[in-house]
Amino acid sequence: FSFKIYVHLKEGSGADGLDALKNKPQLHSMVAKSLCQNASGKNYIIFTGPSITSLNLFEEFEKQEIYCCGLLSARKSDCTGLPPSMLNNPETPQSRGQYRIRMKGNMSLICWYNKGHFRFLTNAYSPVQQGVIIKRKSGEIPCPLAVEAFAAHLSYICKYDDKYSKYFISHKPNKTWQQVFWFAISIAINNAYILYKMSEAYHVTRYSRAQFGERLVKELLGLEDTSPSH
Numbered sequence: 001f002s003f004k005i006y007v008h009l010k011e012g013s014g015a016d017g018l019d020a021l022k023n024k025p026q027l028h029s030m031v032a033k034s035l036c037q038n039a040s041g042k043n044y045i046i047f048t049g050p051s052i053t054s055l056n057l058f059e060e061f062e063k064q065e066i067y068c069c070g071l072l073s074a075r076k077s078d079c080t081g082l083p084p085s086m087l088n089n090p091e092t093p094q095s096r097g098q099y100r101i102r103m104k105g106n107m108s109l110i111c112w113y114n115k116g117h118f119r120f121l122t123n124a125y126s127p128v129q130q131g132v133i134i135k136r137k138s139g140e141i142p143c144p145l146a147v148e149a150f151a152a153h154l155s156y157i158c159k160y161d162d163k164y165s166k167y168f169i170s171h172k173p174n175k176t177w178q179q180v181f182w183f184a185i186s187i188a189i190n191n192a193y194i195l196y197k198m199s200e201a202y203h204v205t206r207y208s209r210a211q212f213g214e215r216l217v218k219e220l221l222g223l224e225d226t227s228p229s230h
Contacts, residue, residue: 002187006034028052040064045124047153054078067124089117097142101127122146164190
């Protein structure tokens with residue numbers, strides 16, 4: 001599901017204005033905090049991309065009993081407080097599946113090699129717990145459990161995009177709020193279809209996403225004929 005949307009509308013030239021924060025770690029951190037306002041004390045695990053992953057944010061979330069696992073990038077991430085030795089690639093060649101670890105309290109920084117170096121920051125998984133990445137051509141590649149968990153959750157985003165991104169309502173608005181409105185409506189319909197597929201009604205009549213959207217529109221318009229076209 002797409003569970004929550006955050007839109008930053010604040011304008012101005014101050015330190016918290018959109019112009020000052022645009023494309024900077026402060027803006028991404030502020031968005032993450034807003035999206036996780038209701039997650040405190042529930043032991044949730046938040047998976048983040050490079051633009052959001054940072055030691056300061058993860059430590060702040062940990063105080064709220066929100067745990068994290070994120071992909072790091074020396075170019076896109078806020079790497080303040082992280083050891084430079086872990087951010088630089090080692091000179092000696094490495095085999096696929098090898099990794100290095102540095103720890104600070106509950107926080108682990110993992111540098112894992114798989115045709116390139118990938119770095120993960122987490123306080124949700126023990127770095128000594130083993131996992132595996134399964135590739136169709138390469139077979140199983142060993143990795144820390146944090147890497148396996150991140151790859152699994154990242155696949156949910158890819159699956160959502162593959163299945164539902166084509167059904168977002170295409171509209172060229174004159175105002176920004178109109179674009180946000182149609183974006184939110186599209187997500188709501190996609191979420192409704194996912195709920196429908198989880199219900200008993202789906203086993204009775206299996207509508208495709210296109211048929212579901214057509215039936216929904218006809219019912220909202222009060223049309224008598226709500227049967228989907230074939």
